[in-house]
Amino acid sequence: MIGRLQGHVVARDGNVLLLDVQGVGYEVEVTTVTLASAGGAPDTPVELFTHLVARDDTMTLFGFRSLVERGVFRVLVKVNGVGPKVAMTVLGALPPAELARCVADRDTRLLTRVPGIGKKTAERIVIELEGRLDDLPVAAGDLPAPIGREAEDAVSALVALGWRPPEARKVVESVHVDGESTEDLIRSALKRMAGHEDTDGSA
Secondary structure, eight states: OOOEEEEEEEEEETTEEEEEETTEEEEEEEOHHHHHHHOOOTTOEEEEEEEEEEOSSOEEEEEESSHHHHHHHHHHTTSTTOOHHHHHHHHHHSOHHHHHHHHHHTOHHHHTTSTTOOHHHHHHHHHHHTTTTTTTTTSGGGSOOOOOHHHHHHHHHHHHTTOOHHHHHHHHHHHOOTTOOHHHHHHHHHHHHHHHHHHHHHO
16 A cells, blocks of 8 residues: 655645655545645645545555544544545644644534535534543644633634634634633634734735
């Protein structure tokens, strides 16, 4: 099995990168997060840990930035109703630590924000992943510190608006004040982000 590739980007088609590895071209499907970090521009050096899925008529390579991310993918695809494509969508929306938090907190609401994940699938993920991430470095010691129910709800709301979970959590933590309502935190977070955008635009 092909477990790791190190080469240069030749071309990009959606979420599929064509990598030149010592003269051999490999098509690798990656998450949106990996795609953003890889860039996709020609000649960009890339290292990916891979998982090969072989079907009757196709063979697909899935690529990941880390062994941890690949490990979580391999756990996810064993959940009933979660195939490789859905698992990649989940990892594109929720980094391993955020997914581990969802499982630990039984937070199905955040999971249902992921395209293609309904309530029943979210419940299965939470139930079937319980205890199965313990051997990966995404367990409790690696999770972000809890920031309160109101703040967590604000993070979920921002994710629903299209923000990546790490960015949403970071900005909510930066404006978090004990006792504030979820609505106040959302407004403060949006103002903070608008301020950053104005600053970036005027630079």
